[in-house]
Amino acid sequence: MESILIKTTAKNLIYRVNHWKNKLTDQKNKLLILLYHRVLPEVRFNSRNTVITEKTFIRQIDILRKRYPIISLTDAINQCHTGQAKAKVQVVLTFDDGYWDNYEVAFPILRERGLPATFFLTTDYVGKNEPVWDWEVFTLVMRDCTDTHSIEIENKLLEQRMHEPRLSFAVRVIDSMKSITVDKIQEVTGFLRKHSTNKLTDIRQDCGISWEQAKRMSVCGMEIGAHGVTHRSLSRLPLEEAKQEIDRSKSIIENQIGKPCVHFAFPFGGHNDCAYGLIDHFKKTGFQSCLLNIRGYNHVKQDSFYFKRIVTNEWSSLDHLLG
Numbered sequence: 001m002e003s004i005l006i007k008t009t010a011k012n013l014i015y016r017v018n019h020w021k022n023k024l025t026d027q028k029n030k031l032l033i034l035l036y037h038r039v040l041p042e043v044r045f046n047s048r049n050t051v052i053t054e055k056t057f058i059r060q061i062d063i064l065r066k067r068y069p070i071i072s073l074t075d076a077i078n079q080c081h082t083g084q085a086k087a088k089v090q091v092v093l094t095f096d097d098g099y100w101d102n103y104e105v106a107f108p109i110l111r112e113r114g115l116p117a118t119f120f121l122t123t124d125y126v127g128k129n130e131p132v133w134d135w136e137v138f139t140l141v142m143r144d145c146t147d148t149h150s151i152e153i154e155n156k157l158l159e160q161r162m163h164e165p166r167l168s169f170a171v172r173v174i175d176s177m178k179s180i181t182v183d184k185i186q187e188v189t190g191f192l193r194k195h196s197t198n199k200l201t202d203i204r205q206d207c208g209i210s211w212e213q214a215k216r217m218s219v220c221g222m223e224i225g226a227h228g229v230t231h232r233s234l235s236r237l238p239l240e241e242a243k244q245e246i247d248r249s250k251s252i253i254e255n256q257i258g259k260p261c262v263h264f265a266f267p268f269g270g271h272n273d274c275a276y277g278l279i280d281h282f283k284k285t286g287f288q289s290c291l292l293n294i295r296g297y298n299h300v301k302q303d304s305f306y307f308k309r310i311v312t313n314e315w316s317s318l319d320h321l322l323g
């Protein structure tokens with residue numbers, strides 16, 4: 001926990017310098033898209049730094065909404081189409097993966113304040129009694145299988161190197177699983193479950209929301225976007241499989257929610273995970289935006305198929321959030 005705090009403090013300092021540099025040099029209107037994953041009443045396990053406490057979430061959005069309009073993603077895209085920004089700085093809130101707490105914790109806070117947000121769902125995990133695979137694998141490697149130092153993934157043995165930090169090993173495990181088949185993912189997860197020393201862990205605490213809950217959020221004005229079917233890296237999948245992930249997640253959401261699904265967030269979302277070659281396919285199939293997990297802010301005159309986002313965490317300062 002301490003090393004995360006030190007790293008985050010150092011990063012915040014860099015962000016602060018960058019923020020003021022951007023503020024002085026960039027006179028264009030800013031569109032900030034924040035990326036959240038989970039909001040929980042208390043944080044017990046946060047190795048990936050993707051969980052923030054309910055208290056911090058409230059503090060962050062209350063500061064932001066006092067200073068800037070918080071708008072929906074569709075509103076932001078409409079402004080992109082006209083090229084006319086409605087304010088100098090505008091904020092969009094997004095949530096990836098669709099954990100239960102998005103509905104139970106974040107949604108009531110947003111609704112109470114009348115704030116819109118977009119929730120990107122991984123369709124295979126909606127209403128399933130299982131967390132998204134990479135969350136589970138990460139939790140098992142980092143917390144519950146610390147005696148396991150080698151894992152077979154697609155007939156290759158991945159070993160924790162001498163003196164390699166567990167975090168780096170866990171990241172390598174996830175990375176080598178990003179494009180393997182769903183069956184193979186289940187094989188690795190099954191192996192890790194078998195070697196888990198923490199039999200008390202109730203992994204169901206990390207499950208996704210239900211379609212019923214997603215529908216209720218949509219009825220209350222929240223937008224539901226697609227995040228693929230199986231949460232694998234689209235750029236590393238065979239082309240047809242990647243297209244299926246896009247098309248199927250869109251149609252499943254549309255059937256369940258009863259509204260067009262026009263926003264997509266790339267699973268993992270780094271440069272190596274975004275299938276830039278499929279942007280035309282996204283356009284043809286009726287999407288209006290693609291969101292990356294690459295840090296930066298946007299302008300309303302920008303292409304909405306390459307929207308950058310700012311990942312928030314428990315220690316994000318306002319300058320960090322403002323890009």
Ligand SMILES: [Zn+2]
Pocket residue numbers: 096097227231266267268
């Ligand atoms: Zn994701």
